[in-house]
Amino acid sequence: MTSFAPTRASLWSRYRLVAVALIAAVAFPFIVGLLSGQSPAAVLAGEAGNAKFLQGLAIEVFILALYALSYDLVLGVTGLLSFGHAMFFAVGAYASGIMLKSFGWPFWVTFIGVLVAAVVNALLFGLVLPRVKGIAFALVTLGLSSVFFIVVQSSELAKYTGADVGLQGAPVPEWIDTNVHRFRVYLITLAALTIAYLIYRAIVRAPTGAVLLANRENEERALSLGYNTFWFKLFALVVSSLTAGVAGFLWTVQQPIVTPQVAGLGWTVAALLMILIGGVGTLTGAIVGAAVFRLLEYYLERWFGGTAPVLVGASYIAIVLFLPYGIVGTWRARTVNRRQGLDRLRRLFGIRARRSQ
Amino acid sequence: MTTTTRPTVSRRISNALKQNRGRAAIIAALAFIFLSGLFTMDTGDWVITVLRGLAVGAITFLVASGLSLIFGLMDVLNLAHGELFMLGAYVGWTVYVRPDTFMDMALPVALALAVAFCAPFLAPIAGRLSLSVGASRVVGVVLGVIGFLGAVWAFRRFPLSIWDLEQFDKTPTSDSIALQQGVQTVPEPAAWTGSAVVAIVVLILGVLAIVAGFAVVRYRTRVPEPTNARNLIPIAAAVGAVVVLLAFGDPMTDWLYSISTTYRFFLALVVALAGGFALGALIEIALIRPLYDRPIYQLMMTLGLGFIVIELVREVWGRPEFSMPKPALFAGTGDGCPGEGLGGLFSGCSTVKFLDTRVRMYNEVFIITVGVIVLVIITLLIKRTRIGMIIRAGVQDREMVEALGVNVRRVFTMVFALGVGLAAFGGVIAGPALGLSPEMGSRVLLLALIAMAVGGLTSFPGAAAGAVLVGLLQQFVIKAGSTGIPLPWSDQPFQPSPSLVPVSVILLMIVVLLVVPEGLYGREE
Numbered sequence: 001m002t003s004f005a006p007t008r009a010s011l012w013s014r015y016r017l018v019a020v021a022l023i024a025a026v027a028f029p030f031i032v033g034l035l036s037g038q039s040p041a042a043v044l045a046g047e048a049g050n051a052k053f054l055q056g057l058a059i060e061v062f063i064l065a066l067y068a069l070s071y072d073l074v075l076g077v078t079g080l081l082s083f084g085h086a087m088f089f090a091v092g093a094y095a096s097g098i099m100l101k102s103f104g105w106p107f108w109v110t111f112i113g114v115l116v117a118a119v120v121n122a123l124l125f126g127l128v129l130p131r132v133k134g135i136a137f138a139l140v141t142l143g144l145s146s147v148f149f150i151v152v153q154s155s156e157l158a159k160y161t162g163a164d165v166g167l168q169g170a171p172v173p174e175w176i177d178t179n180v181h182r183f184r185v186y187l188i189t190l191a192a193l194t195i196a197y198l199i200y201r202a203i204v205r206a207p208t209g210a211v212l213l214a215n216r217e218n219e220e221r222a223l224s225l226g227y228n229t230f231w232f233k234l235f236a237l238v239v240s241s242l243t244a245g246v247a248g249f250l251w252t253v254q255q256p257i258v259t260p261q262v263a264g265l266g267w268t269v270a271a272l273l274m275i276l277i278g279g280v281g282t283l284t285g286a287i288v289g290a291a292v293f294r295l296l297e298y299y300l301e302r303w304f305g306g307t308a309p310v311l312v313g314a315s316y317i318a319i320v321l322f323l324p325y326g327i328v329g330t331w332r333a334r335t336v337n338r339r340q341g342l343d344r345l346r347r348l349f350g351i352r353a354r355r356s357q
Numbered sequence: 358m359t360t361t362t363r364p365t366v367s368r369r370i371s372n373a374l375k376q377n378r379g380r381a382a383i384i385a386a387l388a389f390i391f392l393s394g395l396f397t398m399d400t401g402d403w404v405i406t407v408l409r410g411l412a413v414g415a416i417t418f419l420v421a422s423g424l425s426l427i428f429g430l431m432d433v434l435n436l437a438h439g440e441l442f443m444l445g446a447y448v449g450w451t452v453y454v455r456p457d458t459f460m461d462m463a464l465p466v467a468l469a470l471a472v473a474f475c476a477p478f479l480a481p482i483a484g485r486l487s488l489s490v491g492a493s494r495v496v497g498v499v500l501g502v503i504g505f506l507g508a509v510w511a512f513r514r515f516p517l518s519i520w521d522l523e524q525f526d527k528t529p530t531s532d533s534i535a536l537q538q539g540v541q542t543v544p545e546p547a548a549w550t551g552s553a554v555v556a557i558v559v560l561i562l563g564v565l566a567i568v569a570g571f572a573v574v575r576y577r578t579r580v581p582e583p584t585n586a587r588n589l590i591p592i593a594a595a596v597g598a599v600v601v602l603l604a605f606g607d608p609m610t611d612w613l614y615s616i617s618t619t620y621r622f623f624l625a626l627v628v629a630l631a632g633g634f635a636l637g638a639l640i641e642i643a644l645i646r647p648l649y650d651r652p653i654y655q656l657m658m659t660l661g662l663g664f665i666v667i668e669l670v671r672e673v674w675g676r677p678e679f680s681m682p683k684p685a686l687f688a689g690t691g692d693g694c695p696g697e698g699l700g701g702l703f704s705g706c707s708t709v710k711f712l713d714t715r716v717r718m719y720n721e722v723f724i725i726t727v728g729v730i731v732l733v734i735i736t737l738l739i740k741r742t743r744i745g746m747i748i749r750a751g752v753q754d755r756e757m758v759e760a761l762g763v764n765v766r767r768v769f770t771m772v773f774a775l776g777v778g779l780a781a782f783g784g785v786i787a788g789p790a791l792g793l794s795p796e797m798g799s800r801v802l803l804l805a806l807i808a809m810a811v812g813g814l815t816s817f818p819g820a821a822a823g824a825v826l827v828g829l830l831q832q833f834v835i836k837a838g839s840t841g842i843p844l845p846w847s848d849q850p851f852q853p854s855p856s857l858v859p860v861s862v863i864l865l866m867i868v869v870l871l872v873v874p875e876g877l878y879g880r881e882e
Contacts, residue, residue, distance in 0.1 A: 081653075128867075132874045135434070139810045140870050143863040146803070150863075155854050269660055276657050307672075313664035320654045320661070321647065 017284075018194065025190055029055050029183060046182045055186045057298065059178065062189040063250050065290035066196055068274035069283065070243035075272075076281030077204055078236040079216025081134065084125070084141030085271050087148050088241045090263035091121045092248025094152060097167040097258035102160045107173050111249065118245030122238040129233055133219075142265070149263040166259035170252055178254040189250055193287070196243050200283055203239065212236055216281075277319055279326025288327050379872040387865075391829060398840060401714030406836045407829065408721040412790070413804075414828030415728025419783030421805035421812075421820040422735060423776025429752040429815030431769050433645060433655050437663040438780050439802025443795065444666050445633050445781025446788040447674055449625040450681050453785075454532050456613035456621065457544055459628070461517045464602045465560060469508070471595035472564040477588050479572040486573065497574035504566030511560035518547035522675045530679040536618070537682040543614050546607055622684035622785075629781040637777025641770045663798070670795050678794035683707070687719035720790045727786055731779065732821055739817060748772060752815055803859070804831070807866040813879025822877060827862050834861040 012019075033043035033051035043051045071085045095117040099110040128140050152161045161167065178185045203209050214222040215229045222229050252258055261267065270293065278289025296315060300308040323330045364372070374381055394403050424438050452459045488496060521527040535541055549556065602609075613621065644662065648655045682688070687707060694706035695715060702722060708715045709722070716722060739745035747768050750758045759765050783801075791797060808827045812819025835858055841850030853861075869877065 075653075128871060131871050135814060136810070136870050136874050139806065140867055143807075143867045143870075146863050147860050147867075150856060150860050154856050156857075272653075272657065272660075276654065280653065307668075309668045310665055310672075313661040313668070316661040317644070317658060317665075320658050324651065324654070 018198065022190070022194060025058075026187070028058070029186065044183055046180065052182050055182050056178070057294070059182075059186055059189050059254055061291050061294045062186075062193045063247050063254070064270075064274065064294055065287040066189075066193050066247040066250070067244055068271050068278070068286035068290045068293075069193075069196055069200060070240040070247065071271040072275045072281065072283060072286040073200060073203075073212075073236055073240045073243075076275055076283075076286075077209065077216065078212045078233055079219075080233060080236070081138040082125070082141040083138045083265070083268055084143075084145030085240075085244065086263055086265065086267035087141075087145035088118070088121060088244035089248045089251070089267060089271075090145075090148065090152070091117050091241075092245030093252045093258045093262050094161060094167075094248075095245070096249045096252040097170050098160050100170040100172070100252070101167050104171075107176075114245050114249045115242060118241045119238060121245070122234070122241035125237050125241070126234045129237075130230055142268075145263065145268065146265070149260060149265075152263055153260045162258075164260055166257060166261075168257055170256040170258065172253050172256050176253060178256075185254055189254070192246060192250065196246075197283065197287065200239075200243075204283065208232065208235070273316060275326070277316075277323075277326055279329030279332075282326070282328045282332070285326050285328035292327070380877055383869060383872060383877070387826060387830065390833060394833060394836070398836070400712060402836070404712045405714045405716065405721075406832050408716060408725065410829035410832035411728075411825065412721050412724040412828070413831055414808075414825035415724050416783055416787045416791075417801065417804045417808050417828055418728055418821050418824035419731060419786065420780050420801050421808040421824050422731070422817065423779045424805050425809050425812075425815065425817055425820035426748065426772050427776045428809070429817070430748055430755070430772050431649070431751075432652060433659075433773075435659050435773075435776070436656060436802070437640075437659040437666060438776070438805070439798035439800070440663040440666040441633065441636070441777050441798075442780040442784040442787075442801055443793075443798035444636075444670060445629040445784030446681075446793050446797065447670055447784075448632055448781070449629045449785030449788055450529070450533075450674075450793055452625040452628050453618070453621050453681065454529070454536050455520070455544075457546065457610045458517065458519050460602070460606055460610045460613070461515065461519075461547065464599065464606065465512055465515050467595050467598040467602060468557065468560055469564045471592055471599060472561055473568050474588070474591045474595060475565070476568050476572055477585075479569055480576040483569070483572040483576040488573065493573050497570040500566045500570030500573065504563045504568075504570065507559050507563030507566065509563075511556045511563060514550040514556035515560075516547040516549050518544050519673075520675075528677075528679075529674050530677055533679045533682060537680070541614065543611070546610070617685050618682070619684040619686040622686075626782060626785050629785045630778045633781025634774045634778035636781075637774035638770050640777065641773035645773065646766075646769075667795050667798070674793075676795070678792055680792045681788035683719045683789045687723055724786060724790060731782075735779075735817070744768060744771065804828075804862065807862050810866050811869045811877060813876025816876065816878040819876055819878030827865070830865055831858060831862055834858050 029043050029051045030040045032054050033040060033049070036050040038047065038049050038051055042049070046052055067089050070088065071082075074080050074082050074085065092114050095114045096110050099105045099113050100107070105113065125141060125144070128137070128144075132140050151157065153164045155163055157163070175181065176185060176188070204212070211222060211227050211229070211232045214225075214227070215232060219229055248262070251262070274289035274293045275286050276289070277292050278285025278287065297308075297312060300311050300315075304311055319326075325333055391407070394406065398406075420438055420442050424435060427433055427435050427438075451462075486493075520529055520532065525531060613624075640662070644658055645655060648658060686705060689705040690707055695708040695710050696702065696706045697710050702709060702718070706718065708717050710716075739748060747758060747763055747765070750763075751765060751768065755765060784797075787797070787801070804827055805824070808823035809820050810823070811826060812821070812823030834853060835855070838853050838855060838858070841852045844851050873879075
């Protein structure tokens with residue numbers, strides 16, 4: 001659970017972790033370049049090599065992390081079990097693909113269009129919000145996203161969505177072409193992820209976030225305290241849909257292919273796996289989970305080939321059994337023990353114990 | 358009967374209608390869709406559409422019934438249910454088309470079972486060790502891994518005569534085609550790789566290590582139960598099976614090849630039901646039970662299990678779809694076929710002429726009959742037996758049943774096993790009608806989930822009704838794809854393309870959940 005921020009904390013102590021992670025992420029391609037014998041200038045120019053390849057993988061991780069983050073707000077923080085989250089991502093991906101390729105709209109207009117589509121989509125989910133709760137909400141959202149999944153694949157709309165092949169080669173402006181300016185795209189996706197994470201953290205720590213958490217823990221209680229939880233849930237859905245829509249937009253821009261796969265149940269399950277691996281409701285867990293998910297999938301496929309899916313499934317079951325609250329969640333639960341142990345050690349040597357938080 | 362205190366019949370009906378306005382509206386709308394077909398299409402077409410809908414409903418019901426019992430009793434949404442349905446179909450196919458492989462597999466499985474049933478006898482030893490939590494886990498995992506590797510090593514040395522996925526004329530697909538044409542070749546019996554005694558001993562030791570690892574973790578602090586003579590019965594049965602298989606394996610295989618396919622089909626049904634039951638019990642004990650406090654992780658567990666089953670099936674049986682020939686009882690084509698009317702049902706023909714149309718004996722008549730029989734049996738089980746009483750009580754209030762001193766955990770295992778057994782059984786039933794493919798599970802699971810939601814998530818009769826409605830609606834929409842639905846605002850009839858068919862069923866679910874969130878049969882909480 002995220003604790004509320006102390007009122008008078010220095011800027012450094014508030015953004016310590018983010019700053020360190022950001023510096024490490026920016027330095028990462030150059031370090032890889034140096035290790036594999038490429039000069040920083042070559043890495044900047046985007047020459048083919050290990051650094052460029054790993055940047056491509058990292059871009060996918062950042063976009064998936066953005067997507068997992070948006071699911072964590074809905075499921076982990078607000079406690080809405082939605083099985084249709086892939087639709088949030090797919091609407092972004094398909095809207096940008098259709099507007100760029102089928103309509104030929106300019107890049108920035110497309111971006112605005114994606115945001116509008118995302119808000120409309122969140123309102124659609126919001127329509128069913130007052131009627132159904134719990135598993136019924138999960139099934140209705142699953143139904144909505146399955147309808148979307150089937151409709152984009154239908155032959156009736158093949159002119160716009162490319163039926164079951166999807167949209168190949170959406171025209172992307174040259175300045176954001178991932179093959180030419182890989183490092184630039186890397187920075188853009190990193191920036192998008194960082195901004196989204198900071199906004200989400202601010203939301204969760206603000207009074208609004210407290211109401212969202214209260215809704216997750218006990219909706220009746222929150223209602224009886226006088227909060228109209230509907231508006232808060234709708235707010236969470238809109239924010240989440242905007243984030244996932246931007247993630248889908250970035251996905252289309254960097255691939256630049258849209259396949260129906262991103263609208264299927266498998267894509268929702270991917271988000272669920274990511275936040276379960278990282279830890280539900282922890283926000284940082286979504287980012288860690290996305291990294292573990294994508295890298296596990298990629299490297300198991302590369303090392304073991306055909307048997308990889310079995311190993312992926314087995315490692316998920318192992319994670320569920322041995323890391324009960326996800327990586328970040330288990331880490332946080334253990335931190336308390338570790339702190340107590342350190343304090344005992346300090347007392348043993350006559351040092352005053354640090355004030356525990 | 359008119360009394361002054363009770364309202365009249367018409368008043369009672371109108372009250373019930375008022376309270377159930379949403380349900381009445383939905384049922385009226387569906388009835389309108391189904392009955393309007395009577396006027397827009399031929400009687401024969403209508404009959405066949407209804408029968409096909411009922412058959413799809415029967416298969417959906419076999420999956421949805423287990424799903425709904427499991428969800429109602431223990432709040433577990435088993436997303437691997439569709440994949441277990443598919444696994445049942447593949448295992449049934451093996452018994453049916455390649456009994457030699459089945460007999461070869463039966464030997465190591467019976468041997469492993471005989472050893473695994475010894476777990477209670479290891480409890481006193483495990484309890485005596487008094488390890489710490491961490492140590493017992495480490496020891497358990499190490500023993501399990503060593504045992505697993507040993508068992509796999511030994512298993513590969515058993516005489517398994519399976520197909521060769523690399524060569525087309527030796528794949529499951531070619532076996533299916535051969536049996537369909539009635540030319541079945543009996544494959545050569547396989548030989549042991551290396552010494553039979555070494556393989557058997559290593560397999561026994563390996564499974565023993567796995568069981569010991571399990572016992573070390575499970576019985577760490579528990580006071581061991583006194584060993585009981587009843588534990589000996591399953592061990593004796595499994596050992597007996599091993600001895601019989603070792604002694605008479607080859608003659609039994611020849612005999613299985615010589616009997617009619619009808620008997621082999623019923624053997625496949627029994628094997629799938631029993632195997633599904635055992636597998637379900639194993640899954641509940643080993644994987645679901647540790648996670649009752651963390652429902653979302655249970656979802657993830659069952660999903661992961663589903664992926665593993667799909668990949669396993671692809672590894673063993675290969676990727677392409679293949680068919681399962683219909684049993685001889687429903688495949689007759691000779692003189693006097695197709696049969697006429699009700700008498701034709703017993704003529705052994707593959708099709709029967711009935712109300713201006715040709716009804717396929719297997720796809721329509723047999724599947725619907727099986728669905729009805731299973732419905733009756735399960736209903737009797739729930740309404741008339743002691744375990745059914747516990748299930749009904751558990752669905753309503755689990756804590757209360759536990760507080761009354763009923764061993765609910767045991768009932769959980771039974772119900773999960775029953776659900777998986779029914780799904781596997783349904784897989785074999787569906788095999789000859791739908792064909793086998795690794796993707797068949799997820800399609801049925803979607804239909805079953807929708808049926809469950811339509812009928813009320815925790816209600817067993819609701820699951821049955823939902824399955825029938827879903828099946829009927831799906832078939833009527835498929836029919837509309839060829840005839841077209843007249844639209845009032847355009848003179849071009851709307852013909853939904855085949856890929857749009859599932860949308861109709863999903864829309865039904867969304868509408869039902871929005872109008873009556875607790876489902877057609879559910880109760881408001």
